[in-house]
Amino acid sequence: MSDSASSGVTVHETLPLRVLAGLGARHEIPRETERLGAERVLLVSTRSARGPADELAAALGPGLAARFDGPVVHTPVEVTREALAVAERAGADCVVAIGGGSAIGLAKALSGRTGLPQVAVPTTYAGSEVTPNLGETENGVKTTRRDPALAPGTVVYDPQLTLTMPKGLTLTSALNALAHSVEALWARDATAASDGLASESVDGILTTLPAVLADPAEITARERLQSAAWLAGLCLAQTRMGLHHQLAHVLGGAFDLPHAELHALLLPHVMGFNLPAVPRTAERLARIAGGDPVAAVSRLARGHEGPTTLAELGVPRDGLREAAERVAANPYPNPRAADADAITDLLRQAW
Ligand code: NAD
Numbered sequence: 302m303s304d305s306a307s308s309g310v311t312v313h314e315t316l317p318l319r320v321l322a323g324l325g326a327r328h329e330i331p332r333e334t335e336r337l338g339a340e341r342v343l344l345v346s347t348r349s350a351r352g353p354a355d356e357l358a359a360a361l362g363p364g365l366a367a368r369f370d371g372p373v374v375h376t377p378v379e380v381t382r383e384a385l386a387v388a389e390r391a392g393a394d395c396v397v398a399i400g401g402g403s404a405i406g407l408a409k410a411l412s413g414r415t416g417l418p419q420v421a422v423p424t425t426y427a428g429s430e431v432t433p434n435l436g437e438t439e440n441g442v443k444t445t446r447r448d449p450a451l452a453p454g455t456v457v458y459d460p461q462l463t464l465t466m467p468k469g470l471t472l473t474s475a476l477n478a479l480a481h482s483v484e485a486l487w488a489r490d491a492t493a494a495s496d497g498l499a500s501e502s503v504d505g506i507l508t509t510l511p512a513v514l515a516d517p518a519e520i521t522a523r524e525r526l527q528s529a530a531w532l533a534g535l536c537l538a539q540t541r542m543g544l545h546h547q548l549a550h551v552l553g554g555a556f557d558l559p560h561a562e563l564h565a566l567l568l569p570h571v572m573g574f575n576l577p578a579v580p581r582t583a584e585r586l587a588r589i590a591g592g593d594p595v596a597a598v599s600r601l602a603r604g605h606e607g608p609t610t611l612a613e614l615g616v617p618r619d620g621l622r623e624a625a626e627r628v629a630a631n632p633y634p635n636p637r638a639a640d641a642d643a644i645t646d647l648l649r650q651a652w
Contacts, residue, residue, distance in 0.1 A: 318455075319455045320457075320531070323459070324520065326457050329457065333420055337420070337455070341394045342394075343368075343393035344361070344368045347403060350404070354399050357397065369384045372403040372406070376406040381407060384410075395419070396408045398419065402560065405429045410437060413448065419453035419454060420454075420456075424466070425470065426478040427478070428477070428481050428534025431538050432452060432534060434447050442555075443554025468514060469605055471510075473559075473562045474530075476602060477565065478502065478534070480564045482533045483545070484536075484545050485536035485540040486585065491540055506526065507597065510601065514604075543575070543636070545571040547635075548624075558614050562614060565602050573595045578636045625648055
């Protein structure tokens with residue numbers, strides 16, 4: 302829903318994508334790599350996904366060429382170089398990534414450098430698996446690029462793989478997904494299609510997340526939440542990111558912060574800042590939330606048992622101004638103009 306659209310012409314682009322979703326979908330992965338003509342799979346996984354990665358390695362048998370289990374948050378280029386050497390030594394012809402956005406980001410970085418086809422198997426709600434975006438970190442600076450060639454061609458959503466997420470990660474990762482949808486609703490390049498995806502995913506996350514938190518082992522609610530997060534990822538793929546994602550990129554890169562917790566704590570503050578400038582989006586969110594959307598998201602974010610402020614995440618107060626200046630110097634498109642003073646105020650509230 303673009304409050305600021307005035308030219309009347311919108312462009313909606315959808316990337317080619319094959320999605321397998323449902324309980325047990327992970328057992329289809331060997332058939333999917335075969336379908337891609339792959340004979341030498343590089344399996345990238347986080348240590349948290351060791352169980353399903355071992356299971357897949359056994360199922361691939363001789364089709365497994367190598368494993369790399371060292372993905373790191375924010376895709377540092379030195380880790381990508383290490384993984385690239387493993388892929389080259391093994392003669393890999395396909396990458397399968399099992400894990401959160403860190404594993405999936407590494408597979409994108411490898412594919413971007415080699416052209417290898419990717420199968421992404423997410424274990425969190427981060428949404429990276431359906432986007433053509435890649436953020437890479439070098440010397441404390443995170444740069445983001447967007448290229449259709451980076452997007453995985455096949456995504457496998459198996460809710461079973463989300464059951465191991467601790468409660469805190471479940472909450473913050475779902476709020477990370479929510480941020481994609483909320484920011485898509487106020488994006489300048491929003492379309493009827495992205496509005497539909499965003500509304501459905503906001504509704505799905507706000508209604509299902511409390512049920513999942515109440516009973517994290519209940520698979521049906523987990524499956525619904527994963528579907529809502531899938532739609533949220535599509536929102537991120539289809540619209541340009543604004544102030545919320547820019548703040549997360551700048552702070553995350555500069556202070557090496559945990560991605561999902563950072564998104565979760567920033568979201569209510571950025572919503573409070575932007576929503577007065579986008580009344581139609583604010584009304585839509587209020588309808589979906591059944592009341593004040595900022596209060597609803599704030600309640601969820603404050604319910605996290607881990608860090609809920611930038612101070613608790615370890616960001617020094619005297620670092621806020623410099624981060625704000627970096628954001629203001631090269632701003633992502635945002636519905637409300639934000640100079641360095643306004644951004645510093647916002648960050649101080651979140652601190
Ligand atoms: P992550 O992949 O860094 O995982 C966080 C922690 O949770 C890790 O310790 C991981 O091992 C663990 N974990 C993951 N899944 C688990 C599970 N099912 N059970 C138990 N533990 C589990 O975190 P993330 O939030 O998924 O991803 C963050 C990264 O993804 C960042 O680098 C971010 O920039 C990137 N990202 C990119 C996009 C994009 O479109 N390019 C979108 C979202 C996130």
